[in-house]
Amino acid sequence: MSDFDGNPSEMPGHRPVDDGAIEELLAGTARGDDLASLSSFVSSVRVAAEAVPPPSPALAAVLAAGFSTEKGDLPATAASNVNGPASQEAGLSKWRTAKMKIRGFLAGLGVAGKVALGLGVAAAATTGAGAAGILPVTFPGTSHGHHHASAKPAVATTTTTSASPHNPIRVGGGDTDKDGGKGVVIVTPTTVETLTPTTVAEPAATPTTELETPSTEATPTTVRVEPEPPATDTTTTEPHSTMPIDLSCALTDGNQVRCTWTQAPTPVVKYSLWRWKTNGDGTDYGPLPNGSDALTFTDTTAVAGTAYTYRVFTTLDGGASGPVSNRAYITCCG
């Protein structure tokens, strides 16, 4: 599979990637031409892993209705998925096995047959996943009240690489984000640190039921944490304690969104504030026309009732990408 073994001697012109450089790469603060390609690689990998995958029918059912009993039993459609390979035919969950059979069946269908069958399947799938709030046409908050606000939104329904510089923000486009959210609350930068474990690890407990592959499945940490009562959540901003730049956005009186951010920890030549529809299709992705060293920008083109995500990107001297901010989520002008 591999063509390279990572031998640094293959590229004598590069300094080795040491542990410190790796940490910088992972933190998004790596500088220098030597690390530029790796920085882009890291970023691209992360971008490629930002889209929320569509749930399987079984998971959609669980997300929509939960497990069927207080004992945690699964709905019939979901139960077949969690028993693990050992209990499944050929190691596959039933519905996945069935899907393989369906694929074989589809291979034998003509175009008209596929189209006709596809309409029915699409309708059924839409119903299930839509009920779970995963499909892009249904913002999760529509079915779960205020809870949508703090869920990490999907940047795009497909891989986010679908964003293109040739597809700037489409302000007047269709709006599927009417989630009713209002405003934005910024999380303090100490969030992550305050969540350091307060318990002492103990050996893992044996699960009450056998659900996983015996040999490879890890058991979870078993130390109990007394949970606090669920808090009412109206926040709409991604925690950003690990982000080099703190971005905050808020509505103004004039139906505008004013964003401010902190100075980057490393010298940059430009801050670029980007905006996209929180639950859009990625085509409305693009930079706002700030493009300077200013630390604030007022977005006057946001459309009322539309949920947006904002994020600041930076450019280093020489053109390389620099530190970025947290994402700020806000529903405009409601």
Add this chain to the structure above:
Amino acid sequence: MPPGQPPARHPSNGDFDALLAAARENRPEAWERLYRWLAPGVAGYLRMQGAHEADDLTSDVFLAVFRRLGDFAGSEPSFRSWVFTVAHSRLVDERRRWARRPATVPLDTAPEVFTREANPADAALQSLELAEIEAVCGRLPAEQRSVLLLRVIGDLSIDQVAQILGKSPGAIKQLQRRGFEAVRNLLAREGVTL
């Protein structure tokens, strides 16, 4: 796409304990929040590992996670690590079933993946396409690939990755160093320019 940062460490506002408690109470909205928080990374990890049906496998992972939430108690980092542990285990299981190697795309057929742009905003979008990313990852040795993806996508620590892969922290550090070197060499050897 502009360079990203480590994935969001929290599903919402740092109230992980409350969210976990809600999820344990079989509240679907809490499960959905957990899913939307971690499923992208899990799916990305599985996909770039060459999983046969990454999205379906991701669903399997979260069904297992939700079903076993009652057995979990701990911090948010521990939860994230646990989810990726389940994901990696499922991946291993799937590989046993399918004996399938990660799909690769020859880079010589791929377009140039980096270009220098005068417009920083445009340059921010000049990034590796998904297929190219998968191709690069697919050409890494399996252990290096696992370490890099768990570190980059899972945002997991050296110790967490070591636990998942059953190796020492020192071995993980060596694997990630060699992995990043391999990526850099691969990109350079293919004529990628910045």
